[in-house]
Amino acid sequence: MKEWINELNSFFSANQVLTEPADRYSYSFDGSFGEYLPDAVVQVKTKEEVVHVMKTANRYKVPVTPRGQGTCLSGGPLPVKGGIVLDTSQWPASIDVTPDDLIAVVSPGVLTASINQEVEKYGLTYPPDPSSAHVSTIGGNLAENSGGPRGLKYGVTKDYVIGLELVTPEGEIIKTGGRTIKNVTGFDLTKLVIGSEGTLGVITKATLKLVPKPPAVQTLMAVFDEVELSGKAISKTLTSGILPSKMEFMDQASVQAVENYKPSGLPVDAAALLMIELDGRAEAIKAEVIQVEKIMKELGAKDIVVPKNEEEAAKIWQARKQVSPAIAKIKPTKVSEDATVPRSKIAEMMERLKVIKEKYNIELVVFGHAGDGNLHPNIMCDKRNEEEMIRVEQAVGEIFEAAVELGGTLSGEHGIGTMKAPFMEQELGSAGLDMMKRIKDSWDPNGIMNPGKMFPERDQKLVLRNE
Amino acid sequence: MKEWINELNSFFSANQVLTEPADRYSYSFDGSFGEYLPDAVVQVKTKEEVVHVMKTANRYKVPVTPRGQGTCLSGGPLPVKGGIVLDTSQWPASIDVTPDDLIAVVSPGVLTASINQEVEKYGLTYPPDPSSAHVSTIGGNLAENSGGPRGLKYGVTKDYVIGLELVTPEGEIIKTGGRTIKNVTGFDLTKLVIGSEGTLGVITKATLKLVPKPPAVQTLMAVFDEVELSGKAISKTLTSGILPSKMEFMDQASVQAVENYKPSGLPVDAAALLMIELDGRAEAIKAEVIQVEKIMKELGAKDIVVPKNEEEAAKIWQARKQVSPAIAKIKPTKVSEDATVPRSKIAEMMERLKVIKEKYNIELVVFGHAGDGNLHPNIMCDKRNEEEMIRVEQAVGEIFEAAVELGGTLSGEHGIGTMKAPFMEQELGSAGLDMMKRIKDSWDPNGIMNPGKMFPERDQKLVLRNE
Structure with a gap:
């Protein structure tokens, strides 16, 4: 031993x-x-x-x-x-809500979804909603700066963390931020640590900012014959003075995958679906629904579905949540990306993805958080097929290239980890990457904290094959 | 030479x-x-x-x-x-708006207020509103992470910056973040640099996130006979499901100072005033005004003013803006603090400030952004009076101590700079301060970038006297 x-x-x-x-x-x-x-x-x-x-x-x-x-x-x-x-998943769950301060202090092993269950008792909400919220821990969400559909209106995990307790790589306990919304005392170590993927220390406690729970919610679904039109409808909505809480996109392949897996009554002949959620006061939503319907019609939506009750709305969101499990049935291996582009480039990115799909003859499905440009191109493949995986590796490289060329980023919410490390320099440049490494080295001189993550090793390449 | x-x-x-x-x-x-x-x-x-x-x-x-x-x-x-x-104030102003992406790319010398003038043409708004917006540059706002009244609902400067171009202390150009709302590619250098007070590099370009401009706005003013009741009214409002865009506080001394300086019709016998702004869709605001009026009455407001038009509302906000110039007339020197506490501790902080005022026999005026706990205790004094300034130094030290003890912070929005550096360790602990210094040293090995700022020198003390 x-x-x-x-x-x-x-x-x-x-x-x-x-x-x-x-x-x-x-x-x-x-x-x-x-x-x-x-x-x-x-x-x-x-x-x-x-x-x-x-x-x-x-x-x-x-x-x-x-x-x-x-x-x-x-x-x-x-x-x-x-x-x-x-x-940290065995750490006793603790959610300490101070409603008057609109904050909750949580332990790292708490399941993300249970935070909302707790704070809703006080009429409050913790907005970040990664799809895995019912199984993921807040500690993991903090390390990866998780996103989710509501990122469009509410931002991501980072936007709701105002303080941390952190154990440094050398084993010192530090406190970052605090219990106030405004704090400019020193460097913002809180937001440096959130999303650093466990490379700068271990989060042992977090103070989360909460907001009043919106009293009303309304879902809409718009059906398009052309992907490009759906992209335009997104831009038009977001510049009309309306900020929906969600604006999700599904392409035809993902619609068909869901209907093959668990039929939900989605239109299988649609080129693109937009699923929209508005939240706020009932009086305001009523007016916004009319406005969004008008925009969708003007941009050529061939059908608009406005659910009449919560059950009908839940069915639409359930269908959206089925995309990931549904496409996982197509082939044994799923390579899930989250390259993100500026909103105005969504249609262009969709076009680039189509070209890449054909060039490398891969099974590519696209869905995701279109309202903030955070698409999820997923490649369905079989990791035992070496020839196929080489094509997938090349396609992934081109997806990243396209995202960066369009002014976007390698990762909107999943993180860099091992798979995207080889592409970091492409986005950040060598000087930008060097400034990040300086921080890492100064905090973790022995390089023991989650080594091998996010910083590429010399000549590292993406390899999806077993070697 | x-x-x-x-x-x-x-x-x-x-x-x-x-x-x-x-x-x-x-x-x-x-x-x-x-x-x-x-x-x-x-x-x-x-x-x-x-x-x-x-x-x-x-x-x-x-x-x-x-x-x-x-x-x-x-x-x-x-x-x-x-x-x-x-x-950087002579840098040619450039504001490049991409409405479809809800972003604006700005040069550092742009006046903050001119950003809103430009983006409003597209129905958009840049929410941060430091009181100095009409004279301050965005570059300065970025360096200091400026706040303002609307921080309550909309957050501060940092929350609206998604990308930077930065020249490092060694003269390398790096790019942080980008043009997308979601971005988890590497450490968040953007938010590390914002608020670092010019100690980590020179910002040469910034990409700002914009939001749709709220279509309607309504102001209210509530008058209280007791400071404590106004504190409770703030908490009650914020846990009622309403998030006002502004919630400002003025104590009796600041009300009287304004009325002596430029009479605005404020009630000089009030112990505390709350000035509230609601924004959003007209339909929603109508309902919220009724709800806020009800809360203020329940909590014992002796008067509630609801302006009937924009001019009446502007008069109230104009009075609030007069506090700083008005109190500057009381004595030649103004020591302006921005110690911030969790919202639920506002009443307690007010009590502590009263004790400090009496203990050191100083002229203390309190106003500020009460909705987010960001008070502005201002001490009016005369820097030529050494005996008085020693008392002021001691009082300032106790104000910081009180804020930190109540779970708050030295500075909500003004920054640390030279004056608060001696108190940094009190809030952050030596290990926390050390982790900040490691970043500074790794980025600026020669220590040339704005030296003397925010990190205390050995045994540094607050000195407000000419030595």
């Missing part, structure tokens, strides 16, 4: 440090791609335990990879250099 | 490098406290010029302090270590 494992064993209860092959294997993969076996898993439940792990790991120069529920789509919790997986 | 000045002179046009005593003197002060003479002023107009200044300064290890219009209330643009003041 390695000396550092003995040292952890002598500090922790017997069942907190896992070193059996079966346990290690269950922590070797996440919602993305690839398998990497850790040497040990430590299930931490207090900040003092995190401090102990970090100080030990830093002394022995052992890698530490924090992990929530492992729903990550970019490899954040994969222990690519072995070492310790620091599992 | 110093060698580095000769080198700048050989690169720049004659009128861009100022070394005459009169010119240097005009750059030796800002909207805060203290005077520091720079060795030279360079009026830059392009990013290439900034690169040249930074590379030269870095080679000669000469301090560089960026400056916009100098309206800063915390000493950001003061060249406390001499060297170069880099004046």
